[in-house]
Amino acid sequence: MAQIAYLxxxxxxxxxxxxxxxxxxxxxxxxxxxxxxxxxxxxxGEVLAAGVPVENSVEGSVPATLDALTADEPLVAVQEALLPVQFDLLVRPGTEQGAIRTVASHPHALAQVRGWLAEHLPGAEARATSSTAAGAAAVAAGEFDAAISAPVAVEHYPSLQRLIGGIADVRDAVTRFLLVRRPGKLPEPTGADRTSLCAVISDEVGALADLLAELSLRGINLSRIESRPIKDRFGEYRFFLDFDGHVADARIGDALTALRRRCSTVRFLGSYPKADRTPATVRPNASEQAFLASVQWVEDVRAGRLA
Ligand SMILES: O=C(O)C(=O)C[C@]1(C(=O)O)C=C[C@@H](O)C=C1
Structure with missing residues (x-):
């Protein structure tokens, strides 16, 4: 049976x-x-793949994931999921709301309930744990008074109880997750795909604008751009880009060849079906047929069949 890692x-x-x-x-x-x-x-190769959080609609990207994706040997995303995010306040039985002095959770989760905590537990101190469930485990072990957890957590920590449910500063908050593997056969294109990559550009006038122009000129819809510091060289950044389309699509392949020439490093992070299955809108002069026909035209010119 395949083993899959998760946080x-x-x-x-x-x-x-x-x-x-x-x-x-x-x-x-x-x-x-x-x-x-x-x-x-x-x-x-200890596990086949890993499920990792990548961004949240309230708190933005998960830096630990972006950094770890590019820190070492290449990995590629093969699937994407979106999960609505609301939280429970878990406590040991008998704990009353007024007696809560410490609240533990993942920093991304704490950030998503900052307003709620200020209003309902103004005297409590927020404590960061490695995940929301690690917060629940720490409460079960008596280290903290309460945990901000996923609604499924209470099933795993039977010594805890849900004091309050449905907690969220933003009602419709969503977190996006990726299933990540070592490079291999790519998922087939579906017409509703996303491509992710990481690019390093030189520090010169217009470098980022030029990179983005390679996408817009080919009618490619950029859905996210995020920068992370390179870490060992102050002032230099990696840009994480997500855009509609699959590397198998002619316009995406063409854009990637341009980025490869333009950037000092390009790391492909995967082409995979979008979780919401919204098809890419492609204008006529960026369609598959338009790209293939224009490549054919150049071949005909080179072969002396056309002028
Ligand atoms: O701690 C967890 O439960 C996680 O899965 C991590 C994580 C995150 O990194 O954003 C996932 C979803 C929520 O946004 C809060 C925390």
Whole structure:
């Protein structure tokens, strides 16, 4: 049976998302304490893939995931999932709301309930844990008074109880997750795909604008751009780009050849079906037929068949 890593322990949002991503095949889910550890297990071949959180509609990208994706040997995303995110406040039985002095959770989760905590637990101190479920485990162990957890967590920590449910500063908050593997056969194009990559450009006038122009000139819709510092050289950045389309599509392949020439480093991070299955809108002069016909035209000119 395939083993799939996820950010654990049991009861995280990532576990839930990874279960939905691996629902089609027999998989044993293996918890890891951090995203870098889960991705390292994929790189070593200890597990087939890992489910990782990548961005949240309220708090933005998950830096640990972006950094770990590019820190070492290449990995590629093969599937994507979106999960609505609301939280429970878990406590040991008998704990009253007024007695809560410490609240533990993942920093991304704490950021998504900052307003709620200020209003309902103004005296409580927020404590960061490696995941929401790690917060619940710490409360069960008596280290903190309460945890901000995924609604599924209470099933995994029977010594805890839900004091309050449905907590969220933003009602319709969503987190996006990826299933990541070592490079191999890519998912087939579906017409509703996303391509992710990471590019390093030189520090010169217009470099980022020129990179983006390569996409817009080919009618490619950019859905996310994010920069992360390179870390060992102050002022230099990696740009993470997500755009509509599959590397098998002519316009995307053409754009990638241009980016490869323009950027000092390009790392392909996958072409995979979009979770919401919204097809890419492609203008006529960027369609597959338009690209293939223009390549054919150049071949005919080169072969002396056309002028
Ligand atoms: O701690 C968890 O439960 C996670 O799966 C991590 C994570 C995140 O990194 O954003 C996932 C979803 C929520 O947005 C809060 C925390």
């Amino acid at each position: 654990g322990p049991a009861g995280t949002f990532t576990e839930q998302a990874t279960r939905s991503l691996t629902g089609d095949f027999d998989a044993e889910l293996v918890p890891y304490e951090t995203v870098p550890l889960a991705l390292a297990a994929v790189r070593r």
